[in-house]
Amino acid sequence: MFEQLGLVGCGLMGGSFALALKRAGLVKRVVGFSPSETTTARALQMGVIDHIATSASNAAIGSDLVLIAVPVSATQASFQAIAQELSSNCLVMDVGSTKSDVLAAAKAALGKKLVQFVPAHPIAGKEVAGVEHADVDLYTGCQVILTPTDLADLIDNSQLQQATSVWQALGCKVRHMSATDHDAAFAAVSHLPHLLAFAFMNGISSQKQRSEFLDLAGPGFRDFTRIAAGDPKVWRDIFLANSAEVLAQSQNFRFSLEALERAVLAGDAAAIEALISQASHIRAHWSLNGPSIQ
Amino acid sequence: MFEQLGLVGCGLMGGSFALALKRAGLVKRVVGFSPSETTTARALQMGVIDHIATSASNAAIGSDLVLIAVPVSATQASFQAIAQELSSNCLVMDVGSTKSDVLAAAKAALGKKLVQFVPAHPIAGKEVAGVEHADVDLYTGCQVILTPTDLADLIDNSQLQQATSVWQALGCKVRHMSATDHDAAFAAVSHLPHLLAFAFMNGISSQKQRSEFLDLAGPGFRDFTRIAAGDPKVWRDIFLANSAEVLAQSQNFRFSLEALERAVLAGDAAAIEALISQASHIRAHWSLNGPSIQ
Known part of the structure; x- marks a missing residue:
């Protein structure tokens, strides 16, 4: 007390x-x-x-x-x-x-x-x-x-x-x-998703058909972009305070995105499916506060 | 009937x-x-x-x-x-x-x-x-x-x-x-978010601390990655069927991501806040099946 x-x-x-x-x-x-x-x-x-x-x-x-x-x-x-x-x-x-x-x-x-x-x-x-x-x-x-x-x-x-x-x-x-381990982990599972969600919304808004696009967006878009509504000052400060880890995670993300893009560009169905399967498997076995997979 | x-x-x-x-x-x-x-x-x-x-x-x-x-x-x-x-x-x-x-x-x-x-x-x-x-x-x-x-x-x-x-x-x-307009719009608001969510999960799983990271993930991660659990064959086919539009949207997204990364790297607080504000404003005013903003 x-x-x-x-x-x-x-x-x-x-x-x-x-x-x-x-x-x-x-x-x-x-x-x-x-x-x-x-x-x-x-x-x-x-x-x-x-x-x-x-x-x-x-x-x-x-x-x-x-x-x-x-x-x-x-x-x-x-x-x-x-x-x-x-x-x-x-x-x-x-x-x-x-x-x-x-x-x-x-x-x-x-x-x-x-x-x-x-x-x-x-x-x-x-x-x-x-x-x-x-x-x-x-x-x-x-x-x-x-x-x-x-x-x-x-x-x-x-x-x-x-x-x-x-x-x-x-x-x-x-x-x-430790604070160091904390900041590395949250760059990966929180700060990077926010960075990507903000960038995604800006990517939509940069296109002249943005209004038509947004009219068509469904439940997947809703959930994927929920965190993009975050407070600008809060997230500005987080990105600045943890910039090195955030940028390292963003770079790591780019490698994964490029691998998917290459497979799509090549029309390589097997490679696309393998990359999606890996992501889907991990996500399907994850749950909030649940035991992690190895 | x-x-x-x-x-x-x-x-x-x-x-x-x-x-x-x-x-x-x-x-x-x-x-x-x-x-x-x-x-x-x-x-x-x-x-x-x-x-x-x-x-x-x-x-x-x-x-x-x-x-x-x-x-x-x-x-x-x-x-x-x-x-x-x-x-x-x-x-x-x-x-x-x-x-x-x-x-x-x-x-x-x-x-x-x-x-x-x-x-x-x-x-x-x-x-x-x-x-x-x-x-x-x-x-x-x-x-x-x-x-x-x-x-x-x-x-x-x-x-x-x-x-x-x-x-x-x-x-x-x-x-x-038209089918063409449909595919362009859904590349932006559905296919790209899935591509990014799959890439994000693969980026996490590529790191040796993935298990520790996933243990710490919270509600933001949960919603952002929900679509990453999508069916691999379904999404393989969608990416292949709409590859040109999906790759164009991915490229457009990269421009937005790079703008944010540059601002973070430069420690430019005003630029970061402006970019987040733009994203946050659009998302905060969007709702499922609601009227779009211009």
Whole structure:
């Protein structure tokens, strides 16, 4: 049970966390800061927060849990703002989709208090932003990746254990890995699909028949492009923060695309079928949160 | 009301059509042929068909409606098989995802009876094949594209009007266009997304950490790759039948992908955000069967 959650950033991710923590009976009060007064007023009205903080540092005062839930580009400034106010028993987490950059920002800003920070990435989200979409069940059943600042300290890291317990109490499946491994994996399974979906939509919109094309699109298009509606600032920051891994994955994707294109150009039915079969087999045997195939 | 539907191909698409036609009270009996005796036995048992035909030509005898619902590669042979048995009042349709190749096959096989053929593409499907997945509601609410053999005859084409009425009676929204326009549009909004989804899955599977990666994939990955589980033979045939349009769309996609990659490589935040905003705006304003944006 936490006495006070200091919420730095009262949007979809932070707001949903506060609602879930409250429902689980894990926090007595929530103090929230957002640079937008409209946002904090709405968060207060919705019961997401109980008090409005006038700054990020004010949100940290008296808190034994601080959640940084701001756009990636505002992460470092948020760490700097809270650094002086953190009590020694306060656990700090974030919810960002990239972890190496967050870790670097924390190292630069938190100094000796770095051990109190446990980077977190809940694999959840929506194509809409803002506290008005906050959802008490946004994190229910999802995976949360924790990338502790020093994996070697994993056994003795009470902050890591506490962070793990919090997310588990919200119904999440928690995994630990290094920030580097995290960013490599998510470049492959999340950032690249977004890059491709954005590029695909732009490819459609570059054609003069785009309106006719879009009229004809069906359920396959709907699902394939759902992530293309993602927030531009969020995804801009993710691509910038993880650019090397994203570009490496894009290059790797091109090899696979070229192999298919060559087979189609050659009219090589057997080669096309073999390439599709490989993809289809893997996808048909994959399921969300299910056991992976080898 | 049709006296007899001759179903050539008793799989997911044909089986679902027969079930829907029966429920709508539009057919007295269904005679079905499939090269697999297991399939026809199952179709009979499920009530999809009422009689088993021993050949495609036998399914056409006495039918006033014939539906060709076979893999694209078997389309021409099916037309040849039924050509001699078609009565002059019989309407013939198919359900293929490509139309120029089907039209060419029909022209080659049907001769003067070509006017009885109305190529049809219902925008519906599943990632599973076979009559056991036949679904009376597969076509309910979907779009059906009819690509009449001669658009100039559209007004006087009673077969086209009859075909339109049949699909409308099944709850579909019917559109007419040329086979060429159809294939260009579906290369953009259906075939290319499948090509990209297959290539993406193969790109993942080419990496030694594929198992770890797949374990971490979330809801975005799930939706983006759903179509990658498509049937290899079906998609092989579609890519071969529409190869020029598919390769042109793939090339166009590459330009969009390269623009994003260049912006990421340059760390150009404004350019990245602008490119994502364009994609996100279009997708956020699109909806299935909804009005298109300009």
